[in-house]
Amino acid sequence: MFAGENGPQEDPRLKAISDAIRVVPHFPKPGIMFQDITTLLLDHKAFKDTVDIFVDRYRDMGVSVVAGVEARGFMFGPSIALAIGAKFVPLRKPRKLPGEKIFEAYELEYGTDCLEMHIGAVKPGERAIVIDDLVATGGTLSAAIRLLERVGAEVVECACVIGLPEVKASPSITAAATLAMRKVLIH
Amino acid sequence: MSAYRDKDPRIHGIQTTIRVVPNFPKQGIMFQDITTLLLDPKAFKDTIDLFVERYKDKNISVVAGIEARGFIFGPPIALAIGAKFVPLRKPRKLPGEVISEQYELEYGRDCLQMHVGAVEPGERALVVDDLIATGGTLCAAMKLLEQVGAEVVECACVIEVPDLKGRERLNGKPLYVLVESH
Numbered sequence: 001m002f003a004g005e006n007g008p009q010e011d012p013r014l015k016a017i018s019d020a021i022r023v024v025p026h027f028p029k030p031g032i033m034f035q036d037i038t039t040l041l042l043d044h045k046a047f048k049d050t051v052d053i054f055v056d057r058y059r060d061m062g063v064s065v066v067a068g069v070e071a072r073g074f075m076f077g078p079s080i081a082l083a084i085g086a087k088f089v090p091l092r093k094p095r096k097l098p099g100e101k102i103f104e105a106y107e108l109e110y111g112t113d114c115l116e117m118h119i120g121a122v123k124p125g126e127r128a129i130v131i132d133d134l135v136a137t138g139g140t141l142s143a144a145i146r147l148l149e150r151v152g153a154e155v156v157e158c159a160c161v162i163g164l165p166e167v168k169a170s171p172s173i174t175a176a177a178t179l180a181m182r183k184v185l186i187h
Numbered sequence: 188m189s190a191y192r193d194k195d196p197r198i199h200g201i202q203t204t205i206r207v208v209p210n211f212p213k214q215g216i217m218f219q220d221i222t223t224l225l226l227d228p229k230a231f232k233d234t235i236d237l238f239v240e241r242y243k244d245k246n247i248s249v250v251a252g253i254e255a256r257g258f259i260f261g262p263p264i265a266l267a268i269g270a271k272f273v274p275l276r277k278p279r280k281l282p283g284e285v286i287s288e289q290y291e292l293e294y295g296r297d298c299l300q301m302h303v304g305a306v307e308p309g310e311r312a313l314v315v316d317d318l319i320a321t322g323g324t325l326c327a328a329m330k331l332l333e334q335v336g337a338e339v340v341e342c343a344c345v346i347e348v349p350d351l352k353g354r355e356r357l358n359g360k361p362l363y364v365l366v367e368s369h
Contacts, residue, residue, distance in 0.1 A: 024282040034282045038302055041262070041272040048266055074258035075274065078225070082232055082263055088225040090259070098208040098218045118222055 013049040020046040021162065035162050037072060037133045051076065054159055055083040058129055061156055065128035067091050067148060069115070069140055072133035076161065080131065089121045091130075091144050102150060106143035115140065117147045124152025134162040197233040202366045204230040205346065219346050219368050221256065221317045235260070237365055238343055239267040242313060247340060249312035251275050253299070253328055256317035260345065264315060273305045275314075275328050286334055290327035299324065301331045308336030318346040319362065322353030329360060 020040040027034040041047050058080065067089045068077025074090060081088040092115070094103065100119040105112045122128065130144045135158065145155045204224040211218040224230050242264065251273045252261025258274060265272040276299070278287070284303040289296050306312065314328045319342070329339045339360055347353065347364040354362050 022283070027282040028279070036282045038274060038281065038283075038305070041265075041274070042305060044266070044269055044271055047262075047272065051266065071255045071258055071274075071276075071280075074255060075262050075272070078231075078259050079263045079266055081225075082228070082235060085228050087228055088231065088259070090222060090225070092255075095212070096255070097222065098211040098220045099206070099222075121222065121226060 011053060013046075013053065016043070016046045017050050017161070035134055035164075037075070037161060040161070041075060050161060051079045051083070054080045054131075058157075058159075059084045062127050063129050063156055064126045065089055065122050065148070065153060067117070067122075067128055067130045067144060069130065069132040069144055070096070073131045076133065077131040080129075080159075087121075089117065089128075091115050091117050091147060102147060104143040104146045104150075106139040107137075108139070113140075115143045115147060117151075119151075122148060122151050122153045126153045127156050128153045129156055130158045132158075132160050134164065135160040136164045195237065197237060198365060200227075200230050201234055201237075201345075205366065207368075217368075219318055219348070221259075221345060224345070225259065234345060234365060235263045235267065238264045238315075238363075241363065242341075242343075243268045245340060246311055247313050248310045249273055249306050249332070249337060251301070251306075251312055251314050251328060251332060253314070253316040253324055254280070257315045260317060261315040264313070264343075270313075271305075273301060273312075275299050275301050275331060286331060288327040288330045288334070290323045292323070297324075299327045299331060301335075303335075306332060306335050306337045310337045311340050312337045313340060314342045316342075316344050318348065319344045319353040319364065320348050320351045322351075322356030325353065325362075326356050326358070329357065 020043045022036040022039040024034040024036050064086050066077045066081035066086045068074050070092045078088045094114050101116045103114050103116045105114050128148050141158045148155050204227045206220040206223040208218040208220050247270050250261045250265035250270045252258050254276045262272045278298050285300040287298050287300045289298050312332050325342050341361045344364045348368050
């Protein structure tokens, strides 16, 4: 689901947000057009509008957990959490979180990586959203969803600033991940 | 300067939500874990509010946050005071043209990077991280900003470990913390 697909009802803030994102060709390797949100963070109004759009969407949904994927999910998640009165839970690369944790592996183009969450951070029955800057194949978001569901939370939605719909979702994404609505701000 | 010493009534709530994890990442280190603070919406909000109250009228146009926990505290502060947020990152993470600053670890070296063009000469900047220990990372962060002609107004951390004397490594730049860990 794209915020931009509402045609004439499209939120007027979206264009400036989209324009503030820089594309860096051939990073991290040839052929990849990297969507760089750091330029969005330099534009106070566009950054604030980004957070506000997510806050407006989630403030009345009974969400008590905002889970952010390391590291760029950390740049957006906490502000949303603070505004809607939710806790912020960082989902991190291995060996970063200091306490007892659970982990989920996910597929990369070559090999696998792993996401970790603290045990006890999220309680059964809590309603959660997952935040990252961008969704490509959905592999990382799927791992994030699995972590939250393993502790009995309900993932209400995944929210990303950018979606790359032309990237085909990898076959390893579970049915639960594809059913979870993916709200993205720009095409 | 520390809010701890100023005895702001919100400090107690912030301090009690920080968890100490012994022997992480290795034996002998008492790790100050701020993730438990982030689970307490009031304590997290109070943390941000204390920084915002301090900086909102100081004409700060840049909040630079150190990867990765500085990314959690920096952006909410930046948004509230009308500043831009600039991530200072480990090598090879930032996609555009970067400048680098090396710093010493206990064993070996590491490096912090900032995008060219993110900060203009003459801008007034804050550096934010969750904790200051030896001050090596903060020092590298300040040097990056000074490399491009910005003025570092202050370094801001949630926690200071005073025994490690990081405050003295900041080349006279002021440091503001909320809590001290002894």
